[in-house]
Amino acid sequence: MFGIKDIFTTINLLGGIVGICLCIDGQPYWAGVSVMLGYLCGDTLDGWVARRLGTSNEFGSEFDTIADHTSHVIAPAAIVYTVYKDVGILPHPWSKVLAIALASSLIIAVSVRHARNIVAPINFKGVWSGLPRSVLGFMAIGYCNAQLAAYAPGGWWLGVVLIPAMAIATLTYLPFPSHHIARGHYWYVIVVIVITFVLVIGIWILYPNFGFDVLFFFMAGYSMSAWMSLSPDERKAYAKAVQETKLLARAQRPAHRRRVPRELDKKHSEEHERAGAVADKDPVEVTG
Secondary structure (H helix, E strand, O other): OOOHHHHHHHHHHHHHHHHHHHHHOOOHHHHHHHHHHHHHHHHHHHHHHHHHHOOOOHHHHHHHHHHHHHHHHHHHHHHHHHHHOOOOOOOOOHHHHHHHHHHHHHHHHHHHHHHHHHHOOOOOOOEEEOOOHHHHHHHHHHHHHOOOHHHOOOOOHHHHHHHHHHHHHHOOOOEEEOOOOOOOOOHHHHHHHHHHHHHHHHHHHHOHHHHHHHHHHHHHHHHHHHHHHOOHHHHHHHHHHHHHHHHHHHHOOOOOOOOOOHHHHHHHHHHHHHHOOHHHOOHHHHHO
16 A cells, blocks of 8 residues: 555655654744755655556545645644744734734635535646645745745735735635646746746755745745636636536535525536545645
8 A cells, every 4th residue: 555656755744744843943944944855855756656656546645635734734834833923023922822823824724625625626627726735835934934024015914914815815716727737838837837946946055045035936926827827718617617516515515404406416416426535636635
């Protein structure tokens, strides 16, 4: 059951575990480094290894989901708490209350999104519904460890608005294209992706103090512009898929709460049988 591909998933998970431990020691910067190393050395490779070896299975997808939730949600939330409890924008003990609230917003939002996507998945290949949890986590890590965060308009108060706003974006049905899109990405999208990886890694090597500033900049850029890589027809098809899913979700309500037309209930049953339990996950949740 546990195979070679799962070793890389374990590396991703360890990045989050070490990051949480470093937060306990009051080292949010190195906690962020640990999470990103786990992502680069583990999460970016486990899906590729599984496909190359032909060893994709349900265990691997479930393990990957748990690892991503730990490393890309819980560990970033720990970093948010560690930073905000000490920035001093509120007197004690309210600074800790604020830090707990900000950290909680990440974990709660992503947990709700995950449950929603299991119960009522949007069956549209290559598009994530709502801001992906990895992007949310990396934006939070990038902002909290950015050298320029304290000098941004509003200082650390900007994050008090930004972090919950990102969490809310996770709960929306806004489309975010993934690397599993049915057609190949447009050439200019591929160029942007390559430039992003090269610049982030290059800045981290040459100017490590500003590595998280660059990470935040590119994650914010993706969050605001990713939809532009979808064609008008793809956006319309995605919107239709969302509406169909919402209708099917209503059909799942207990009979005493809502009367459902017989033909809609039949359609839901056929759709659920066709999709299956494993297909209930969106692509990024499975392959990272």
